Amino acid sequence: MTTFDRLKKLCEEQKISIVELEEKLGFGRNSLYNWKKKTPNGSSLQKVADFFDVSTDYLLGRTDKKRYYDLTEKDEKEVEEELERILKNSESNFGHAAFDGNIPSETDKEDYEMYVAAMRDAIRLHKRLAKKKFTPKKYR
Structure with a gap:
């Protein structure tokens, strides 16, 4: 291209x-x-x-990444690992997850999905901001 x-x-x-x-x-x-x-x-x-x-x-055409701070596949994998760690940690700290595996209603299931999505977005945003802040100028 x-x-x-x-x-x-x-x-x-x-x-x-x-x-x-x-x-x-x-x-x-x-x-x-x-x-x-x-x-x-x-x-x-x-x-x-x-x-x-x-x-x-x-x-x-030297790269397919539009921005130097866009997340790579490796970054996305790290996001998922961090999310998993946070979810497991919340279970161990409180003896049970705020949203455990026995979700009784559709409303609770939707709340859980929104919670997970918000956490995932927060971790992604944090990674992007860290890349913006800490990437040396010669790699931008």
């Missing part, structure tokens, strides 16, 4: 045209279409990356 293809995909996701993007960024007409044939200069590439909140490496 070329730089222009990635740019086009990002525009489609944001529901804007390439011409609109050129206007918003103050680029000349058809300047982004030139990315089909040649590699963009650094400042133009950085402006587009900042606009879409993606890395320049993603735009250039």
Whole structure:
């Protein structure tokens, strides 16, 4: 996938045209279409990356991760392991889980699923924030 293809995909996701993007960024007409044939200069590439909140490496096709702080498969596995540890720990601390295996009603089942989803989201958010804060600039 070329730089222009990635740019086009990002525009489609944001529901804007390439011409609109050129206007918003103050680029000349058809300047982004030139990315089909040649590699963009650094400042133009950085402006587009900042606009879409993606890395320049993603735009250039060096990585499929849009942002350096996106979670990898390994990170997702660690999230699930941490969630499992938290759920088991809550059972051992209180003698039983707040939501044990014998859920008596649909309401309690929904509450449990919402609790687990909230915990999973909190762990993911924590991992992303840690990556943002502690990733050295040379790897961003």
